[in-house]
Amino acid sequence: MSEELVDIRLTVNDVVHALRVPARRLLSDALRHDLGLTGTHVGCEHGVCGACTVLVDGRPMRSCLMFAVSAVDTEITTVEGLAEDDGSPEGRLGPVQQAFVECHGLQCGFCTPGFLTTITAGLKHNPEPTEDEAREMIAGNLCRCTGYANIVRSVLRAAEIASERP
Amino acid sequence: MTTKLFGERVPRVEDQRFLRGKGRYVDDVLVGPGAGGVLHAAVLRSPHAHARIVDIDVSDVLDIDGVHLVWTHDDLSGAMAEPLPLLIPHPQLTHGRTQYALAKDEVNYVGEAIAFVVADDRYLAEDAVGRIKVSYEFLPPVVGLDGARGAEHLVHEDVPGNVAARLEQENGDARAAIASAPHTLSLDLTVERSASTPLEGRGTVARWDPDTGRMTVWTSTQTSTGVRAAIAAKLGMDLGQVDVVTPDVGGGFGVKINHPWPEELLVPLAARTLGRVVKFTEDRREHFISAAHERGQQHQVEVGYDDDGRILGLDVRFWHDNGAYTPYGLIVPIITSTQLLGPYKPGAYRVVFESLYTNTVMVTPYRGAGRPQGCYVMERTMDAIAAALGKDRTEVRSANFIQPDEFPYDHGLIFQDGRELEYDSGDYPASLDKLKALVGWDEFPAFREEMARERRRVGIGLACYVEGTGVGPYEGAHVHIETSGKVKVATGLTTQGQGHATVFAQIVADALGVGFENVEVVTGDTRRMPYAVGTFASRAAVMSGSAIHLAALRTREKVLRIAADALEASEDDLEIVDGVVSVKGTPDGTASIDLGTVAVLSNPLRYAFDEASKAATQFTVGDPGKPPVAEDDEPGLEGRDFYSPERSTFASGMHAVIVETDPDTAEIKILKYAVVHDCGRLINPMIVEGQIQGGVAQGVGGALYERMAYDESGQLVNASFMDFLMPYVTEVPAHIDIDHLETPSPLNPLGIKGAGEAGVIPSAAVFASAIEDAEAPYHPGLGITAMPISPSELFELRQAHPPVEPVETKESS
Numbered sequence: 001m002s003e004e005l006v007d008i009r010l011t012v013n014d015v016v017h018a019l020r021v022p023a024r025r026l027l028s029d030a031l032r033h034d035l036g037l038t039g040t041h042v043g044c045e046h047g048v049c050g051a052c053t054v055l056v057d058g059r060p061m062r063s064c065l066m067f068a069v070s071a072v073d074t075e076i077t078t079v080e081g082l083a084e085d086d087g088s089p090e091g092r093l094g095p096v097q098q099a100f101v102e103c104h105g106l107q108c109g110f111c112t113p114g115f116l117t118t119i120t121a122g123l124k125h126n127p128e129p130t131e132d133e134a135r136e137m138i139a140g141n142l143c144r145c146t147g148y149a150n151i152v153r154s155v156l157r158a159a160e161i162a163s164e165r166p
Numbered sequence: 167m168t169t170k171l172f173g174e175r176v177p178r179v180e181d182q183r184f185l186r187g188k189g190r191y192v193d194d195v196l197v198g199p200g201a202g203g204v205l206h207a208a209v210l211r212s213p214h215a216h217a218r219i220v221d222i223d224v225s226d227v228l229d230i231d232g233v234h235l236v237w238t239h240d241d242l243s244g245a246m247a248e249p250l251p252l253l254i255p256h257p258q259l260t261h262g263r264t265q266y267a268l269a270k271d272e273v274n275y276v277g278e279a280i281a282f283v284v285a286d287d288r289y290l291a292e293d294a295v296g297r298i299k300v301s302y303e304f305l306p307p308v309v310g311l312d313g314a315r316g317a318e319h320l321v322h323e324d325v326p327g328n329v330a331a332r333l334e335q336e337n338g339d340a341r342a343a344i345a346s347a348p349h350t351l352s353l354d355l356t357v358e359r360s361a362s363t364p365l366e367g368r369g370t371v372a373r374w375d376p377d378t379g380r381m382t383v384w385t386s387t388q389t390s391t392g393v394r395a396a397i398a399a400k401l402g403m404d405l406g407q408v409d410v411v412t413p414d415v416g417g418g419f420g421v422k423i424n425h426p427w428p429e430e431l432l433v434p435l436a437a438r439t440l441g442r443v444v445k446f447t448e449d450r451r452e453h454f455i456s457a458a459h460e461r462g463q464q465h466q467v468e469v470g471y472d473d474d475g476r477i478l479g480l481d482v483r484f485w486h487d488n489g490a491y492t493p494y495g496l497i498v499p500i501i502t503s504t505q506l507l508g509p510y511k512p513g514a515y516r517v518v519f520e521s522l523y524t525n526t527v528m529v530t531p532y533r534g535a536g537r538p539q540g541c542y543v544m545e546r547t548m549d550a551i552a553a554a555l556g557k558d559r560t561e562v563r564s565a566n567f568i569q570p571d572e573f574p575y576d577h578g579l580i581f582q583d584g585r586e587l588e589y590d591s592g593d594y595p596a597s598l599d600k601l602k603a604l605v606g607w608d609e610f611p612a613f614r615e616e617m618a619r620e621r622r623r624v625g626i627g628l629a630c631y632v633e634g635t636g637v638g639p640y641e642g643a644h645v646h647i648e649t650s651g652k653v654k655v656a657t658g659l660t661t662q663g664q665g666h667a668t669v670f671a672q673i674v675a676d677a678l679g680v681g682f683e684n685v686e687v688v689t690g691d692t693r694r695m696p697y698a699v700g701t702f703a704s705r706a707a708v709m710s711g712s713a714i715h716l717a718a719l720r721t722r723e724k725v726l727r728i729a730a731d732a733l734e735a736s737e738d739d740l741e742i743v744d745g746v747v748s749v750k751g752t753p754d755g756t757a758s759i760d761l762g763t764v765a766v767l768s769n770p771l772r773y774a775f776d777e778a779s780k781a782a783t784q785f786t787v788g789d790p791g792k793p794p795v796a797e798d799d800e801p802g803l804e805g806r807d808f809y810s811p812e813r814s815t816f817a818s819g820m821h822a823v824i825v826e827t828d829p830d831t832a833e834i835k836i837l838k839y840a841v842v843h844d845c846g847r848l849i850n851p852m853i854v855e856g857q858i859q860g861g862v863a864q865g866v867g868g869a870l871y872e873r874m875a876y877d878e879s880g881q882l883v884n885a886s887f888m889d890f891l892m893p894y895v896t897e898v899p900a901h902i903d904i905d906h907l908e909t910p911s912p913l914n915p916l917g918i919k920g921a922g923e924a925g926v927i928p929s930a931a932v933f934a935s936a937i938e939d940a941e942a943p944y945h946p947g948l949g950i951t952a953m954p955i956s957p958s959e960l961f962e963l964r965q966a967h968p969p970v971e972p973v974e975t976k977e978s979s
Contacts (some may be wrong), residue, residue, distance in 0.1 A: 146863075
């Protein structure tokens, strides 16, 4: 007994990858284990914690609730794709990432990629959130370390940084 | 030494890695297209709380392509077939029991490991697990403390009454003091189970190298040296053959201090057996049912007090639910029994506890580790005394405080580390003054009236705690200045998000006079520092921080000795600034030497391979009349030292909360949360405040939302993040007001005390106090005696305490 495999192409952070996966392979596992993009973390595998959130065509999606085969013909952005090109090898931190540094928005860092992708999409939708809107923006992601206060501050600071950058 | 970075809000160095998705957690090790050949493990776990295993049939598994190995207990031999270690064998733990790596004959909780499968990927491994057939003979499960105390059924047939241990401590004659006290009261208080639930569960990866005969294990643990010793012992290897690396850890909160988990042994054994890399990554349900829980206890309090509310005698009995096994000994109940005293000095104190078996997940420390229960018991008692005497709750506390001139204060008890419970320093009256100002205690009655006019119910509560932090036995550190001038620091305890790479670099930068950016800190890697204990009990900053400070000073001594020789100056005249040693008071550039050059000089070489090493060959350096390395010296610019304190250092703090309870729905809303915190000198206030904010959020979860819901058959019915209500941002206070008091510890060179657990300790106590206060005008006699409390439970309490003449109606009519 062996599994049937499917040939797919995934576009992740503007790079196209050819993959051969079983139909049941989760997008989160394909990103992490097949492509080595381990920045996307898996915290619950039932869509509640939000750590595995990636952007699919710009919209936040739980990659643990998607099959890799259903992500073909989409543009996927993971945490590895959030830095901005400034000519340096690693690029400079994007506004949300930079805000997390300044506001101590992370501790163990495990939930962080899901917050970064969620907030990136949230600020596209609402570039000048109020504090209540900032809380609403992150209300679907779990963090066990920070108590969220500094993440809320990070959302507000990210909006400022984004508006300051050309 | 000019202190530059200690006490500063230095941004974290580890953030860059985490924010770019470059963290390396255990499941990230050896992945991706280039790392083919990693095998994945899955575990068959008991679906029953209590059963005898009659037969295990694995024959169907063998048909599945890609399955490499399936083990049950019968396949294990030698030490692996014996029970797992009883890590902390306290003498009073008369009936300690631990599980087997794979269950032998009997299972004692839902989730206990029965069979272990290794396959090409996790999907296939789980397919295989699903094909294993086990037949059971059911035994009656013991669930909950009532069941354990009743002892109608036994968890372990050779443990009478389900009692693992009974421990009693007494200072003075508490019962006599209560009998002769002017006033007495008694309370029954319970706390339910919760758990650490870090976002990253457990995980282990092992690689066996047959060419060198070495095992490398990556594991998500709070003690890499502990896991290393356990693997060596269980797999019959020399300690020197086993390296344990703790990579980035996605939260611990206590649960990862227990070790070795079955998988931490089975994974390396499978790697050695198969000659392949093997990985186990726990899923969320597995974490709920096969890691560890904490908090479940029942308490009975008898207290005698005088007209001022001063406690003359306190007698506490409690029952601790230790689950099915006791690998971590009696640490949690011992901490409850001792830390219950908080900042107070009762005239006499007796405590007795029983640690009891149930057919549920075992209990090991979770952030706070028994202190939240102790604080809850003591603070509920303080509130009850205040209510009985009609006094302000802060007044009763003040009457019982240990005063600032009474330190060191010996409680006459033995603490969790086997040492005296002796507080080193603190200023509790000053903390209370700060807290009252911060929360607006004296202004609250006016606020309550104002709210009542709007038909709103509000209440205020406070809770005080003392936390023994930085327990021994020791931690160590190694500091190495490389010829590049860069400083490499290693300490053996592990990191789970506390920012050790930042705060420890602050300490080194200050002690050595080097740039912060030139200091790199490694934690939890037994190859870099093989002597270590672990990260628990808020001990990392105190223990490793002190050890690193001492090791850096040793390194500095060596720097000055070599530099003095090279500069032909006295050591006393030298200073180190920005990595350059120079004679004080001389102009820049003259009479100076950088640390990299000092490192070159410290290691006389035979071979040159670059310009720096050319400068260190024996032809260039040294006095031909002396040995190149002096008799009492060593080559290399390194320093190593250890810190081993006589006893713990005691941090303290007080929280206050203002809550609003909905008159109709009993919904509980937080209006204001205030924290006064004293952890001695702060290395990095930004990080300490982050710890407090996180602790408070976790405490809110424990007080209002989180509980482990077992049904009568021992099934954990809420074993998912859907059903176990961990707070989102919407459940935690929007703002926490924090004020610090810095009472330095006299026990360590930096004057620091631990800060990691503090935020979570007073939560159950402070919310019980505030909710009871909110209800008091409307439902007299409504006492909060069971935590956590949900709106439904508050509603039921209201029903049981019919309202008096409703204040709201009167005011609104």
